[in-house]
Amino acid sequence: MSESVFPGLSLGVQELRASEIRELLKLIARPEIISFAGGIPDPAIFPLEAIGASYQRVLADPAQAKEAFQYSISEGYVPLREWIAGYLKTHGIETGIERILITSGAQQAIDFLGRALINPGDSVVVTSPSYLGAIQVFNTYQPKFLSVPMDNEGVLLDQLEAAFKQKPKFFYLTPDFCNPAGITTSLARREAILELAHQYGVAILEDSPYEELRYENQRIPSFAALEQRYLAGPDSDGRRLVVYIGSLSKVLTPALRIGWINADPSLINKLVLLKQASDLHCSTINQMVACDIAKASHAGQVQKLRKAYKERRDVMLEALERCLPKEVSFTRPDGGMFIWLEFPEGIDGAELLAEAVKDTHVAFVPGSAFYATDAKRNTARLSFSLGEPARIREGIERLAALLQNKLRSNRAA
Amino acid sequence: MSESVFPGLSLGVQELRASEIRELLKLIARPEIISFAGGIPDPAIFPLEAIGASYQRVLADPAQAKEAFQYSISEGYVPLREWIAGYLKTHGIETGIERILITSGAQQAIDFLGRALINPGDSVVVTSPSYLGAIQVFNTYQPKFLSVPMDNEGVLLDQLEAAFKQKPKFFYLTPDFCNPAGITTSLARREAILELAHQYGVAILEDSPYEELRYENQRIPSFAALEQRYLAGPDSDGRRLVVYIGSLSKVLTPALRIGWINADPSLINKLVLLKQASDLHCSTINQMVACDIAKASHAGQVQKLRKAYKERRDVMLEALERCLPKEVSFTRPDGGMFIWLEFPEGIDGAELLAEAVKDTHVAFVPGSAFYATDAKRNTARLSFSLGEPARIREGIERLAALLQNKLRSNRAA
DSSP states (O other): OTTSOOTTOOHHHHTOOOOHHHHHHHHTOOTTOEEOOOOOOOGGGSOHHHHHHHHHHHHHSHHHHHHHTSOOOTTOOHHHHHHHHHHHHHTTOOOOGGGEEEESHHHHHHHHHHHHHOOTTOEEEEEESOOHHHHHHHHTTOOEEEEEEEETTEEOHHHHHHHHTTOOSEEEEOOSSOTTTOOOOOHHHHHHHHHHHHHHTOEEEEEOSSTTOBOSSOOOOOHHHHHHHHHHSTTOOOOOOEEEEEESTTTTOSTTOOEEEEOOHHHHHHHHHHHHHHHSSSOHHHHHHHHHHHHHHHHHHHHHHHHHHHHHHHHHHHHHHHHSOTTOEEOOOSBSSEEEEEOOTTOOHHHHHHHIIIIIOEEOEEGGGGOSSSOOSSEEEEEOSSSOHHHHHHHHHHHHHHHHHHHHHHHHO | OTTSOOTTOOHHHHTOOOOHHHHHHHHTOOTTOEEOOOOOOOGGGSOHHHHHHHHHHHHHSHHHHHHHTSOOOTTOOHHHHHHHHHHHHTTTOOOOGGGEEEESHHHHHHHHHHHHHOOTTOEEEEEESOOHHHHHHHHTTOOEEEEEEEETTEEOHHHHHHHHTTOOSEEEEOOSSOTTTOOOOOHHHHHHHHHHHHHHTOEEEEEOTTTTOBOSSOOOOOHHHHHHHHHHSTTOOOOOOEEEEEESTTTTOGGGOOEEEEOOHHHHHHHHHHHHHHHSSSOHHHHHHHHHHHHHHHHHHHHHHHHHHHHHHHHHHHHHHHHSOTTOEEOOOSBSSEEEEEOOTTOOHHHHHHHIIIIIOEEOEEGGGGOSSSOOSSEEEEEOSSSOHHHHHHHHHHHHHHHHHHHHHHHHO
């Protein structure tokens, strides 16, 4: 039976397919490859000292150690939720622990929101392109995807409104330096999106893993902060439609698997029951350590990461500017980890990857997987979060040379 | 909106209700209460020294520390899966890492199996009574539950066959010292169930969190081990229908949230994709520490726990035997954490709990929540895993006195 399919898989899980890209990426973990594929934090910047100190502190106190390794409540460790509430307050979001659920990373937050809101056949709105992990997990709930394209200020409003008229369950987006495109939704666009959401009664799932990784320009208020102002105003409809998804993975460490959802208590209450049913609670010790290192190191980590990643982004942008054929466009992100390439029609990102790995030892992620519908195959995602600046420069030069050759031979053909 | 319901909840999540019992149990965490409600491991027996040593070891090696706090693969940490494969081999289950997925505790394993196998309206078979956490999470996938009653050797075969004729997706059970009833499925019954499963093509979800906590009599081979013998025999139909769910929570510590599924690779491959979509992977550091302490302490912990819990079980059984009115029946588990009471008709477990907490400062879990259908309200679950023997004895004496009074006044009425 090993080669066959287990009998009776559910419709949602039948649809799950191994990503060809992930399989390819497994093959390219060779040291000679310069990879822009990852999209993961640089482990050299993990706050390992603070982490070690926290484990020591917890284990040195027998009463706390027993609590740390016992079952705990599904809502999440109270001091961690208190820290998150205080943190969100510094970003203009007034909240309290009754509005916060701790999840196993932001990915579980996205999964739970799909599970809590999608019945098969329901419409959901995503950006085009959008975060692959959200598309994949929403897909297991069998929605109808409505994809809305973006310019460099975010989604196009007329197309968003057309989608909202189809009564979708929610609009999922990453407002800051989105994965994969590196685009930030402008303030004006956020205000207009929020107004449309309230006009049509559509929940906004605001996924903010990169928010702190801003390398230039001012922070733009989150949808959650903007909605709060709106709710305090005279025209408020009284509904809290913004669901804010946060994460410690990009600033502290992904391996503790700590994310959170901040939302209206009416939704959080159901999500707590879902957490209990699904996996009881997040690791107790991990929540305690996350709380310690958030207090000790969050602000300092943000400064370190901004400095390191800004340099890498700048190097990548400079090399792209200098070397890339003019026919290839690329985004200029204010932060995050990603730059998005669009090639002339006819250049397929997946084919280009195969050539790039083989001929020039450079890797990236082809863009087509990031579309819920109407994939553009002439796209690619580059990440600059890993690697020394000189290696980033070298990799872009190699990729650009490959593209120059390819375009030249296309023109000649 | 705080008091209302978030708009547009999915049908599965709408059904989630806060358990009245859990709410009640929150109120009885007072020190004067002797509680048999918990069902959690005794934290005094956690292997805290081994845990501390493992964190130190990982953090002392910079390369390993970086790996420990980075993203990792969805299948789970390879050395941990290797340890599990070796462990299962000692219990007669030949397997390999390609058949094992690490999950966030056994609870997530149960959730994933429900998600992978249930379409709304599908039938699923459970024992009557059954593990509350399985009933709750399966319910979010909207199945039709078929409950099969048990005698002291496990489910009744004629009723199981009648249920299997309705083409259910699976039969979920805890073969050893089941939660809540403390019943162990006998070898003869296991063999007959396995034969029926293959005859009707029904998957068996074998949940084995308590398997090691055996205080008397010989270990009975798991369904997975029995199926392996069957598959090697001349009458094999070649299908691997048994899915084995394991956990480190009861032997080592629940707070690392480490469970696993051992199943046919055709199912594991899909479950790995589901893990990736759902929460990417289990905490990397937790998997490393779990692997260390499993190697260092699993066998020793089993011995310690057997000694401690056996004494508590014996004390509880002795007190029940000595004090309980003859009209009240109770199970005599060979292991695990639970004893099941059945009162005469007319005594409601939930009402009794309210009186027991108020009048005699004793708590337990009323039994009705453990039924997927046709709840028997005249039942209760007692756990003996926590508490000093003298306190267990005292609690049972108080509960028995309350029951004596109640039955006397019922007879008088």
